[in-house]
Amino acid sequence: MRTIILSAALMAAAIFTSCSTKKPEYPAAEATPKPLGAVVEIKAPLGLPPVPVPAGNPPTAETIALGRKLFYDKRISVDATISCASCHDPKFGFADAKQFSDGVGGKKGGRNAPTVINSAYSTLQFWDGRAPSLEKQAEGPMGNPVEMAHNAPDVEKKLSADPVYRAEFDKAFGPGPITYEKASMAMASFERTVLSGNSPFDRYLYGGDKKALSAGAIRGLAVFRDAKKGNCAVCHSVGEKDALFTDNKFHNLGAGMDAKGELTDLGRFAVTNQEADRGAFRTSMLRDIAQTAPYMHDGSLKTLKDVVDFYVGGGNSNPNRDKEIKSLDHLTKQERADLVTFLESLTGELPSNVGPVQ
Amino acid sequence: MRTGALITVARKNRAAKGSAARLSLITICVLAALAAAGCSGEKKTETAASKPEEKAAPAVTKIDPATAATVTGKVKLDGKRPAKKSINMSEEAECRRLHKGAVYEESVVAGADGGLAYAFVYVKSGLEGKTFEAAKEPVKIDQRGCTFQPRVLGIRVGQTLSVSNSDPVSHNIHPMPKDNREWNQQQPPQAPGLEREFARPEVMIPVKCNVHAWMRSYIGVVDHPYFAVTGEQGVFELKGLPPGEYTIEAWQEKYGTLEQKVTLAASASQAIEFKFKGE
Numbered sequence: 001m002r003t004i005i006l007s008a009a010l011m012a013a014a015i016f017t018s019c020s021t022k023k024p025e026y027p028a029a030e031a032t033p034k035p036l037g038a039v040v041e042i043k044a045p046l047g048l049p050p051v052p053v054p055a056g057n058p059p060t061a062e063t064i065a066l067g068r069k070l071f072y073d074k075r076i077s078v079d080a081t082i083s084c085a086s087c088h089d090p091k092f093g094f095a096d097a098k099q100f101s102d103g104v105g106g107k108k109g110g111r112n113a114p115t116v117i118n119s120a121y122s123t124l125q126f127w128d129g130r131a132p133s134l135e136k137q138a139e140g141p142m143g144n145p146v147e148m149a150h151n152a153p154d155v156e157k158k159l160s161a162d163p164v165y166r167a168e169f170d171k172a173f174g175p176g177p178i179t180y181e182k183a184s185m186a187m188a189s190f191e192r193t194v195l196s197g198n199s200p201f202d203r204y205l206y207g208g209d210k211k212a213l214s215a216g217a218i219r220g221l222a223v224f225r226d227a228k229k230g231n232c233a234v235c236h237s238v239g240e241k242d243a244l245f246t247d248n249k250f251h252n253l254g255a256g257m258d259a260k261g262e263l264t265d266l267g268r269f270a271v272t273n274q275e276a277d278r279g280a281f282r283t284s285m286l287r288d289i290a291q292t293a294p295y296m297h298d299g300s301l302k303t304l305k306d307v308v309d310f311y312v313g314g315g316n317s318n319p320n321r322d323k324e325i326k327s328l329d330h331l332t333k334q335e336r337a338d339l340v341t342f343l344e345s346l347t348g349e350l351p352s353n354v355g356p357v358q
Numbered sequence: 359m360r361t362g363a364l365i366t367v368a369r370k371n372r373a374a375k376g377s378a379a380r381l382s383l384i385t386i387c388v389l390a391a392l393a394a395a396g397c398s399g400e401k402k403t404e405t406a407a408s409k410p411e412e413k414a415a416p417a418v419t420k421i422d423p424a425t426a427a428t429v430t431g432k433v434k435l436d437g438k439r440p441a442k443k444s445i446n447m448s449e450e451a452e453c454r455r456l457h458k459g460a461v462y463e464e465s466v467v468a469g470a471d472g473g474l475a476y477a478f479v480y481v482k483s484g485l486e487g488k489t490f491e492a493a494k495e496p497v498k499i500d501q502r503g504c505t506f507q508p509r510v511l512g513i514r515v516g517q518t519l520s521v522s523n524s525d526p527v528s529h530n531i532h533p534m535p536k537d538n539r540e541w542n543q544q545q546p547p548q549a550p551g552l553e554r555e556f557a558r559p560e561v562m563i564p565v566k567c568n569v570h571a572w573m574r575s576y577i578g579v580v581d582h583p584y585f586a587v588t589g590e591q592g593v594f595e596l597k598g599l600p601p602g603e604y605t606i607e608a609w610q611e612k613y614g615t616l617e618q619k620v621t622l623a624a625s626a627s628q629a630i631e632f633k634f635k636g637e
Contacts, residue, residue, distance in 0.1 A: 257543060259553045306528050306546045313530025313568035317541040327532075327542070327568045333449040 033182045035189070036174045037062040042120075042193050045349065047202030049242045051120050051192055057135060059189040062172035067190025069168070070183055072356040075158055077148035079104050084141065084187070087113040090355050093291030094194060099299030107146040110265065112299030115292050117350070118285050120192040123248045127281045127297045130271045134188035139180065152180035159183065190354075196287045199348035206241065213345055220342025223335045230311070230331065230339060234324050235283045245287060245346070250280035253325050254316030256298040263318060265298065278320045290344045304340045312336060419488040421600050427622035428597040430629050433477040433588050433608050435468045437636030440612075445505075445572045452527045453504035453570065463572075464509045465612045473592025474634060476510040477610045478562060478578040480585035481596065482617060484604030490582050496520040496553065499565075499575060501529040501545065506565060506575035510611070512585040513577060515559055521545070521552040530568035533577060535560050542568055562609055576611055601626070608632040 037060035042051045053059060070076060074083045087101035087109075088094045096113035103109060111127050119125065125137035141147040142155060159165045160178045169178045172186060201221065203212035213221070223229040225238060236245040250268040256279070258264050268277035281297045295301040301310055314327030331339075444460040447453040467475040496518035500507045504525060513519055523529050523545035531552070532542035537560045543552055556563070556579040567573035578585060586594040596606070601624045607617040613634035620628055 254543070259551060261541060261543060261552070261554060300549070301528075301546055309528035309530070309569050310544050310546075313528070313532075313544045314542055316543045327530075329568050329571060 032056065033173045033176075033179065033185060035060045035063045035172060035185070037172065040064070042195070044242075045195055045197030045202070047197040047199065047206050047242050047348070048118065048195060049121070049239075049244070051195070053192065054133060054135070057185045057189060059192060060172065062168070063186045063189040064193055065190075066168045066172045067186035067188065068354070069357050070187050071190055075162075076142055076150060076155055076183070077104050078150045078154070082148055084116075084138075085356065087141075087147075088116045090350070093117060093288040095292040097293065099294050101147075103144070103146040104149045107149075109144075109146050111297050112294060114282075114284070115288065116191050116194045117196045117288050118194075118244070120195065121244050121248075121285070122246070122282070124282065128268045128271050129250060129282055134191050135181075135184050138184040138187040138191070142180070155180055155183065193351060194354050196348040196350050199287065200345040201342070202243075202348065204345075205238075205243070214341060216338050216341035217345040219335070220338035220340070220345075223331065223339055224342055229335065230328060231324065232311070232339075236286055244285060246283040246285045248283065250277060250282055251322040251324070252279040252281075252318065252320040253296075253310075254279070254318045254321050255281075255296040255300060255310070257316050257318070261316070261318065263320075267297065276320070279318060280320070280322075286343065287346050287348055288350075290347050304343050305336075307343075308336050308339045416489045418491050419600075421598060423598070425601055425624035426598045427601055427624065427626040427628070428595065429599065429604075429606060429620060429622070430595045430627065431479070431593070431631055433474045433479065433592040433594065433610065433632045433634070434472040435466070435474045435592075435613075435636050436472065436633040439468050439472075439636060440466050447504055447570075447572065450504060450527060450570060453525070456503045456525065461503070461505070464505075465574075466610075467509075467590070469591050471591075473588070473590065474610060475588055475590050475592060476508075477588040477592065477594070477608050477632070478510055478512055478576070478585065479588065479594045479596070479606065479608045479632070480512065480561065480578060480580050481582060481599070482561075482605045482607040484602055485582050485584070488582065488600075493517040493583065498522070499531075499577075500524055501531065501567065501573070504529075504570055504573060506531075506567070506573055508587070509574070510562075510576045510587050511578070512587055513556065513579055514583065515557065515579055515581045516555050519554045519556070519577070521554065523547065523549055528569055529573070531565060532568050533563050533565045535563040538563065538579070544569075561607070562611075574611075578609065606630065608634075610634055 035058060039058040040061055042059055044051050071084045074080045076083065082104055087096045089096060094116035099112060100108045100110065101113045114127060119134060125131035125134060126140065131137040131140060142150050143152070156178050165178060169182055173182050200212045200217065203209040224232045227234065235247050235249070235251060237243065237247050238245065256264045263279040266278055268280040290304065293302060295307050301307050312328045312331060315321060315325045443463040445463050447457070447461060464476060469475070493514045497511055497513045498520050499511060500522045502524040504527065521531055526547050528544055528546045530542055530544040534540060535556070537558045538556045541554070545552065559579050559581045561578045561580065562576040563579065565575040565577060584596045584599060586596060588594050599622055601622050603619065603621045605617050605619050607615050609615045616632045616634065618630050618632070620630060622628060
């Protein structure tokens, strides 16, 4: 009996070990950090629902300010060359104008940098949804070898060497060591403030301003919503009171095929192992989309016209193509152009205090 | 094996309840099982994508060049040529800009003496049971000037079709076969080329572009090398045929198909003519 107990215990230990090697290293657990200051309300602009905030990380002025500073700080990359903003640049709608972003040492990622804008509303983060929260998302790029290539202890050491950061972390979370977790929490709180709404579209549909949209954009909106025309809103949701332009789900459009017609990136499948997720990626939110070219998870489409043409063509065939993806060749030239005009009307207003700290 | 051992242990424990040590054993087992389940996802290999084993290729039929025969001929339009129709590319300004004058639809292209271009002529029957050396060079189709170039092409089963887009606009090529797998794929401007093939003979597969309704092409897929697409004069040549009896078919997109039987003696060169009736 004892042998059995022992072998079962060893087996369990072995299995745990083999699992744990795959996970990123976290600092030795102390008590979960908690923001210290008064909780602030992040006000959603016209067209966006209330901002969801996790119970364990309510936003405070201090964490938001700290997160903003960290977001633009290159020291969090291993060789101090890259900050979050290098690939999520406010100049390009908090995304990157390149097809694939540059990591440290000229390394390239394999997917197009998604925008930070309105990511507060994403129920799962990254193109494949592998992070359950912005907090967990923020940890990813810091440790990713083709992005910032840093490890938690070194990030902590580097930040701790700066007395200003020490004071700011203390103010935000109370006295204690600077940890990767606190840094991620602060960045997540900052990112929750990077909201874009009150666009011409929002003012037209939710603000009662019938002149906010051009005639072409109004026609484009109708094509976008009409199930018999563009049927775009079947995934890029538009609600009664607000519009996230996403169903927060994962779909296979066939984007990202090699020459032989095989998917080059399995997307959500790599996370879930579910056959239905093969080649599926998170539905993008579309706001400020005119500023975030190139498009799709592989950055393969340079213009919004190419994107509309992609859907007109019915995406690329593959065994897992989403059933909602059908050729839109019934759309007239005018309707296709109107869709582009409509997408351009989704450029909204960002808060004034989300840029680099001056 | 591992799961089996764990179950045995767990079962033994269920028989004797109570002891704290045993409870902890159960906990360990459950944890181990959970951990194993958590890990297993990463270890799964993609079985769905694995391909069936390829069959050994049958021996290639030897053709003696000393006795090989040739069929030459012409595909003609008998009767009135339909009036030229220009393509309306106003739906896509970028496409129209690629052309100085009018672009004419190519469903019937006939020369002065009635020779019909873009007819697909091939050996329809008579080659059964023979196997031919695989074609090595790809067959090319380009999306250029918002048309498919060429309009009509022939290809062997399993031969590579390489698809390019030379235009400043997106195209989405969409072959619409009956006997082969249907597919479509977008190529935005400057997109890399595609390489596809067809698994079964099929004459003809219509091809459209899902973005530009006027674009058309036709692909003839055959399992032997005896096919041709007529040029401007309607002329074709099928050479290197082993002596024998054959049915030759000519396909034309507007007028349909015509066929003729030929009996080829050793080293023969036989001329035939196909006459499609115009309106």
